[in-house]
Amino acid sequence: MTAILLQDIRLYLTLVESRVRSQAQYRGSFLLVTFVTFLGMATELVAVIFLLDTFGDIAGWGVGEIALLYGLAGIAFGLAEMVGAGFDMFPEMIRRGELDQLLLRPAGVFTQVMAADFQLRRFSRIGQALVALILALRWTSIAWTPEKMLYLPLAILSGAIMFLAVFVLGATLCFWTVESVEVINTLTNGGSEMTGYPMSIYHDLMQRFFTFVIPLLFVSYIPALYLLDRPERADWPGWIVLMPPVAAACLVGVSYILWGVGVRHYRSTGS
Amino acid sequence: MRLYLEIVRRAFSRQLTYRAATLAGMATNCFFGILRSYVFMAAYTGRVDARGWTLDDALTYVWVGQALIMPVFMWGWWDIALAIRSGDVVTYLSKPFDFYGYWLSQDAGRAICHTLTRGAPTLMFGLLVFDIALPSSALNALSFAASVVLAVWISFGLRFLLNISAFWLLDYRGPGILLMFATSFFSGLLVPLVFWPDWARTIAEALPFSGIIQVPADVYLGKLADGALLGALVFQLAWALALMLAGRRLISLAITRVVVQGG
Amino acid sequence: MADPATIVVEGLQRTFSVRRREPGAGALRHLLSRSSRVVRAVDDISFEVPRGDIVGYVGPNGAGKSTTIKMLTGILVPSSGTVRVLDLVPWQQRRQLASHIGVVFGQRTQLWWDLPLIESLELLRHVYRIPPRRFVDNLTRFREILELDPFLDTPVRQLSLGQRMRGDLAAALLHDPEILYLDEPTIGLDVVAKARIREFLQLVNRERDVTVLLTTHDMSDIAHLCRRMMIIDHGRLIYDGSVSAIRERYGTARTLIVDLEHEPDEPICLARGREIRADGPRRWIQFRRDEATAAELIAELSSRYPVRDLTIEEPEIEGIVRQIYEDGLDSLAT
Numbered sequence: 001m002t003a004i005l006l007q008d009i010r011l012y013l014t015l016v017e018s019r020v021r022s023q024a025q026y027r028g029s030f031l032l033v034t035f036v037t038f039l040g041m042a043t044e045l046v047a048v049i050f051l052l053d054t055f056g057d058i059a060g061w062g063v064g065e066i067a068l069l070y071g072l073a074g075i076a077f078g079l080a081e082m083v084g085a086g087f088d089m090f091p092e093m094i095r096r097g098e099l100d101q102l103l104l105r106p107a108g109v110f111t112q113v114m115a116a117d118f119q120l121r122r123f124s125r126i127g128q129a130l131v132a133l134i135l136a137l138r139w140t141s142i143a144w145t146p147e148k149m150l151y152l153p154l155a156i157l158s159g160a161i162m163f164l165a166v167f168v169l170g171a172t173l174c175f176w177t178v179e180s181v182e183v184i185n186t187l188t189n190g191g192s193e194m195t196g197y198p199m200s201i202y203h204d205l206m207q208r209f210f211t212f213v214i215p216l217l218f219v220s221y222i223p224a225l226y227l228l229d230r231p232e233r234a235d236w237p238g239w240i241v242l243m244p245p246v247a248a249a250c251l252v253g254v255s256y257i258l259w260g261v262g263v264r265h266y267r268s269t270g271s
Numbered sequence: 272m273r274l275y276l277e278i279v280r281r282a283f284s285r286q287l288t289y290r291a292a293t294l295a296g297m298a299t300n301c302f303f304g305i306l307r308s309y310v311f312m313a314a315y316t317g318r319v320d321a322r323g324w325t326l327d328d329a330l331t332y333v334w335v336g337q338a339l340i341m342p343v344f345m346w347g348w349w350d351i352a353l354a355i356r357s358g359d360v361v362t363y364l365s366k367p368f369d370f371y372g373y374w375l376s377q378d379a380g381r382a383i384c385h386t387l388t389r390g391a392p393t394l395m396f397g398l399l400v401f402d403i404a405l406p407s408s409a410l411n412a413l414s415f416a417a418s419v420v421l422a423v424w425i426s427f428g429l430r431f432l433l434n435i436s437a438f439w440l441l442d443y444r445g446p447g448i449l450l451m452f453a454t455s456f457f458s459g460l461l462v463p464l465v466f467w468p469d470w471a472r473t474i475a476e477a478l479p480f481s482g483i484i485q486v487p488a489d490v491y492l493g494k495l496a497d498g499a500l501l502g503a504l505v506f507q508l509a510w511a512l513a514l515m516l517a518g519r520r521l522i523s524l525a526i527t528r529v530v531v532q533g534g
Numbered sequence: 535m536a537d538p539a540t541i542v543v544e545g546l547q548r549t550f551s552v553r554r555r556e557p558g559a560g561a562l563r564h565l566l567s568r569s570s571r572v573v574r575a576v577d578d579i580s581f582e583v584p585r586g587d588i589v590g591y592v593g594p595n596g597a598g599k600s601t602t603i604k605m606l607t608g609i610l611v612p613s614s615g616t617v618r619v620l621d622l623v624p625w626q627q628r629r630q631l632a633s634h635i636g637v638v639f640g641q642r643t644q645l646w647w648d649l650p651l652i653e654s655l656e657l658l659r660h661v662y663r664i665p666p667r668r669f670v671d672n673l674t675r676f677r678e679i680l681e682l683d684p685f686l687d688t689p690v691r692q693l694s695l696g697q698r699m700r701g702d703l704a705a706a707l708l709h710d711p712e713i714l715y716l717d718e719p720t721i722g723l724d725v726v727a728k729a730r731i732r733e734f735l736q737l738v739n740r741e742r743d744v745t746v747l748l749t750t751h752d753m754s755d756i757a758h759l760c761r762r763m764m765i766i767d768h769g770r771l772i773y774d775g776s777v778s779a780i781r782e783r784y785g786t787a788r789t790l791i792v793d794l795e796h797e798p799d800e801p802i803c804l805a806r807g808r809e810i811r812a813d814g815p816r817r818w819i820q821f822r823r824d825e826a827t828a829a830e831l832i833a834e835l836s837s838r839y840p841v842r843d844l845t846i847e848e849p850e851i852e853g854i855v856r857q858i859y860e861d862g863l864d865s866l867a868t
Binding site for chain 2: 029032033036037039040041043044046048050051053054055058059182183185189190193194197201202203206
């Protein structure tokens, strides 16, 4: 069982390395597009800064705090976009009948789909969110502890896994409906923008959905509350701070299981 | 003239066939509208007014903006550029109609369809769920309609210029992405220009992008008194014409180049 | 050591329930609609293939060939029946079996579209975990026999059909599979390319004892490669026997399609060819392979009539199947 897992991981790395190499080939165009996208996305950050310049704060969160949320969410989403690109193109794959090809190989289908693409260019989003994060660290006064320093990368990683799980769910839906399900797109892009602000500002139903169904609450809001030592939500239990990796694990577990159901369905009905 | 009307009609019906994408796109529009509405609601806690705008104004702005996104089509229109890459553009250039006029008519047809199938329903959603304001008078509504037409024209002008650059640029995607982000930023879609710092606002208001979202939204909200209203529409018209002139100039340059180099 | 019969199929069934799509209904209505019909793609098929055989698996379009292959390779789960390949159950032990089989689809490629051929092959080395030594040996051998060197560095999407097919064959055999499934491998290729592929398959079968299951439309592929063939139609196995028996009975008739300068007054009558169909100046003339050569017929024809253009049609599986039905299924000694 673990031997198979290791085999798949090694195969994943080899396939992805090939993808990256072929992308890096067009170096000039690639750098240009990445840089331009970086600039473009930076305008989103500038817009937020403008907004906060006028309003001072949003629900008690100042520009530095919002920048922290924006940075955490942006890096997480960018990482997921980079790694999960294969699931993004899965609808295309299944439409072209390429899934059969994957089933003929002595490797896991999940691994092969994830390895089908790896988009280096998504680094533009990560880069710009990093800028936001750095600004946030300068504009806020976080009382740093060794735990918090460990917590920061862990929270970002958990967020990335959560967004990745949503990509997997989106791809899984393709096993049943031929029409591309844009709802997932809404959840990912919308979710990324949503988590750039404190979750407390949204409608009750939304908050509940994004806590218990697609737990994006744990991408940026919970980590920010902890890092900034914010007084709100003091009524929430202390262990909630540790939930990001748990939420990520749960969501990715669910999506992996549903993926398996999807593959089984494909093999029983012949697409 | 009849030819162009026919092109408009054809483009309209063609756009109408993309039914599946419509519903999905609506969901995205509405979701973003909802998110941004809540951001403003939170921003306005403890205050009634910001730079002369009330929360109602801000919410209305959000939904008018979302409704306009598809009609002005600020993201990803590469039809001409692709035709240039594939060489098909020659067939268009050799036909006896006006190149600019042809593509403008196409876009008009598409825009009409998008207004009906995406714009209006999105606005309706905002009306029903967030109780946004309606145009204050018939005159107001008519000026808004005129402003929207001009907004689409400006957006087309920009997209046209970008696509034509494919004649000269090896990689048109870079500028394309830049244009898309510039449009979404300077048009005031992300944050209305009224909430920008003064220095930035002055710059943005001089650019054509503001004519794509901000100006029509201002008209809708009735923020412009008669003189200013006329001035705004003239501003849009001026940019639309300027972009058209630039586009037509470039096309004739391109045709010469194509003829000289033999495609 | 292993089962002498590499592939054992018994009572294989596969039904599909195809939802009838109401014209004009949207996707949601289609999902919810319950009107459907049952299609028996594979209907009670049984056969065994021993190690080292090259067997043809032929049938008209939609007969169930691809569905059978999918079940043999583990892509599709049967509705009922049993399949054992190399003593493994394909859909239950998919990954394990995959290391021992090679598959080539005529229409689709398993190579990476945007990478040079050699890189695709290198990646497959990792996918199949081929020991470096064996990989190099096999690659060298295939490069030589299939003459891959001229286009080894070319991206797969730029390859011609024949080149891509050779690349796919190399890819399918790099890991020394025991069984090779070929689905329309020579489709769209010219005569020279077809011959080269056939030679290669015979070589591989001889040298490495690879069992080959060849699914094709092309009777001449079968004639050159297989001693045994199975004919499947509408999901049922209507023939499982020697190729020579079929050829003798149905495979000898060839058709010469000739376009004459002007329409002749009466049907064409040649010494060893008779007209079977007419459409103005275009005539279909049938002759037997063992009675005359095409050259003889053309010579006789052009000496008597002004010929503008002509082509030769080989016996096709659809025609043979039709004839089998006309003669009656029992007339075949299975």
